[in-house]
Amino acid sequence: MLLPAIPLSHLEHLVGAPRLAEVRTALCEARRRLDGREVWHVSDNPTRGGVAELLRTTLPHLRGAGIDTRWATIEGSRAFRVFTKALYYRLCGVPANEHEDPPDPEAGRALYEQVTRAAAQRLLGVVGRRSVVVLHDHQTAGLIPYLRDAGCVVLWQCHVGTPLHAEPALPAWAFLRRYLAAAHGFIASYDGALPAGLPDAPIRILSPSINPLAPKNLPLHPAVEASRLMARIGVYRQPRPDPTGSGIGDAFAELPLRHPARIDREAGPLPMGTPLVTQVSRWDRVKDIPGVIEAFTDHVDPDFGAHLLLVGPRAAGDPQAEQVLAECREARERRPGRRGRVHLVQIPTDHPTEHALTINAIQRCSTVVIQKSLAEGFGLTVSEAAWKGRPVVASPVGGIRQQIEHGRSGLLLAHARDLSGLGAWVDRLLADPAYARELGENGRRHVRGRFLADSGVLGLARILSEVA
Ligand code: UDP
Numbered sequence: 425m426l427l428p429a430i431p432l433s434h435l436e437h438l439v440g441a442p443r444l445a446e447v448r449t450a451l452c453e454a455r456r457r458l459d460g461r462e463v464w465h466v467s468d469n470p471t472r473g474g475v476a477e478l479l480r481t482t483l484p485h486l487r488g489a490g491i492d493t494r495w496a497t498i499e500g501s502r503a504f505r506v507f508t509k510a511l512y513y514r515l516c517g518v519p520a521n522e523h524e525d526p527p528d529p530e531a532g533r534a535l536y537e538q539v540t541r542a543a544a545q546r547l548l549g550v551v552g553r554r555s556v557v558v559l560h561d562h563q564t565a566g567l568i569p570y571l572r573d574a575g576c577v578v579l580w581q582c583h584v585g586t587p588l589h590a591e592p593a594l595p596a597w598a599f600l601r602r603y604l605a606a607a608h609g610f611i612a613s614y615d616g617a618l619p620a621g622l623p624d625a626p627i628r629i630l631s632p633s634i635n636p637l638a639p640k641n642l643p644l645h646p647a648v649e650a651s652r653l654m655a656r657i658g659v660y661r662q663p664r665p666d667p668t669g670s671g672i673g674d675a676f677a678e679l680p681l682r683h684p685a686r687i688d689r690e691a692g693p694l695p696m697g698t699p700l701v702t703q704v705s706r707w708d709r710v711k712d713i714p715g716v717i718e719a720f721t722d723h724v725d726p727d728f729g730a731h732l733l734l735v736g737p738r739a740a741g742d743p744q745a746e747q748v749l750a751e752c753r754e755a756r757e758r759r760p761g762r763r764g765r766v767h768l769v770q771i772p773t774d775h776p777t778e779h780a781l782t783i784n785a786i787q788r789c790s791t792v793v794i795q796k797s798l799a800e801g802f803g804l805t806v807s808e809a810a811w812k813g814r815p816v817v818a819s820p821v822g823g824i825r826q827q828i829e830h831g832r833s834g835l836l837l838a839h840a841r842d843l844s845g846l847g848a849w850v851d852r853l854l855a856d857p858a859y860a861r862e863l864g865e866n867g868r869r870h871v872r873g874r875f876l877a878d879s880g881v882l883g884l885a886r887i888l889s890e891v892a
Pocket of ligand 1: 472473474475477640704705706735736737738771779780783802803804805806808
C-alpha cells in the first residue's frame with residue numbers, strides 16, 4: 425500500500441520543537457541502525473478499526489524521516505474473516521453468541537494456515553530478506569514462521585485487550601502459540617496485555633496514538649459549527665437559513681457529505697443543541713453496546729433531556745456486525761417509553777474522508793462520550809474524544825486505564841459491567857457542565873502529553889533501533 429511521507433514539522437505547533445527534536449534524534453538513530461533495510465507492517469485490512477487508524481497515523485512520519493516503511497494487508501476469504509472474528513471474541517473472553525458454546529479454534533486451523541501461508545508467499549515476493557516485519561494481531565500471526573525462515577526480523581504486535589476472565593481466552597492463545605513461538609519479540613499497548621506463558625521473547629510496550637491533523641481529529645473550519653454538520657448528517661434538525669447572510673450557510677453547503685447516515689430512531693431529527701451521550705465503535709460484542717443502552721435507559725435521569733447516539737460504520741454486508749446491530753435493536757425494543765431516546769447511527773464508509781469528518785463532528789457535538797468496552801487493547805476513541813475536549817466515561821479495562829486518570833481526565837466505571845455507575849457518572853456530567861469542561865480540558869492535556877502521533881513515532885523508532 426502506498427504511504428505518504430509526512431514531515432514531523434507539521435506537528436510542531438501542537439507539541440513544540442523540543443519534543444520533536446527528541447523524536448528526530450530517535451528516528452535518525454533508527455535509520456542509521458536499519459542501514460537501508462525495509463520495515464514492513466502487515467495487518468488484516470486497510471480501513472476499518474483502530475489498527476488501520478493507528479498505522480495511518482504513525483507510518484507516514486517514519487517514511488518522512490527516510491525510513492523505508494511499507495504497509496501490506498492480507499486478503500482473507502469471508503470464511504477466514506468469520507473464523508478470525510470468532511478467535512478475536514475468544515481472545516477478549518466474550519461469547520460470540522449467548523446461546524451457543526464458542527467453537528473450538530482447532531476446527532479452523534486448516535483454513536487459517538491455508539490463508540496465512542498464501543499471504544506469506546505473496547509477501548515474500550516483495551519483502552527484502554533482511555527486513556524488519558511487524559505483524560499486527562491474531563489474523564497475521566500465522567505468517568511469523570515463514571517470514572522468520574526467510575531471514576526477516578519478526579515482531580508480533582498485539583492490539584487485543586485482556587479478557588475480564590482469563591479462562592475463556594486460553595484456547596485462543598493456545599491456538600496462536602505455535603506461530604508466536606517463532607517471533608523475535610512482541611509489542612503490546614500496555615504492561616500485562618499479553619498473558620503469562622507465551623513463548624519466551626522480549627515484550628516492548630508501545631502506546632497507540634492519534635493523528636491530530638487527520639480529518640477525524642482536525643478542528644472543524646470556524647465557519648462550520650459541528651452542530652450544523654450534525655444537522656447535515658440528520659441527527660439535528662436543519663437550522664433556519666442564516667438571516668445575517670454571513671456566508672456560513674454557503675461554506676456549510678460545500679461540505680463533501682454525499683453519503684447519508686442511516687439512523688434507526690423513533691422520531692425525526694432532534695432540536696439543535698439536544699444534549700448527546702455518544703459511543704462510537706464498530707458493531708462488536710466486545711464494545712457492549714446493548715449494555716450502554718441498558719445503562720442509559722435505566723440509569724440516566726430523563727429530566728436532563730439527553731439522547732443516546734450509538735455510532736458505527738454501515739453494517740450491511742458484514743453478517744457479524746448485522747447480528748450485533750440486531751441485538752442493539754432488541755435491547756432498545758425492550759425499553760418501551762424510553763427507546764425514543766436511543767438512536768442507532770450507521771455512517772457509510774464509501775468515502776473515508778467524509779466518514780472521518782462525520783465521526784469528528786459527532787464526537788465534538790457530544791456532551792458526554794462513553795466507551796463501555798469489555799476488553800480493549802487501547803481504545804483510540806477515548807483519546808479522540810478527549811482531544812476534542814469531551815468528558816469521557818469508560819470501562820476500567822486494558823489501554824483505557826492509561827488514557828483516563830479517574831476524576832482528573834475522565835471517569836472510569838468501578839468495573840466493565842457497572843451499569844448504574846455509568847448512569848451516575850453521566851448524570852453528574854450532565855448536571856455539572858463546569859466539571860464536564862474541566863475533565864475535558866484535562867483529557868485534552870493528557871492526550872497532548874502522551875498520545876499524539878509524535879509519541880507513537882518516538883516509541884516505534886526506539887523499538888526499531890533496538891531490534892535492528
Ligand atoms: N471508527 C470509525 N467509524 C466508526 C466506528 C469507529 O471511524 O463508525 C474509528 C474510531 O474513530 C477509531 C477506530 O475506528 O479511530 C476504532 O479504534 P479503537 O481502538 O477504539 O477500537 P477497535 O475498533 O480497534 O477495537
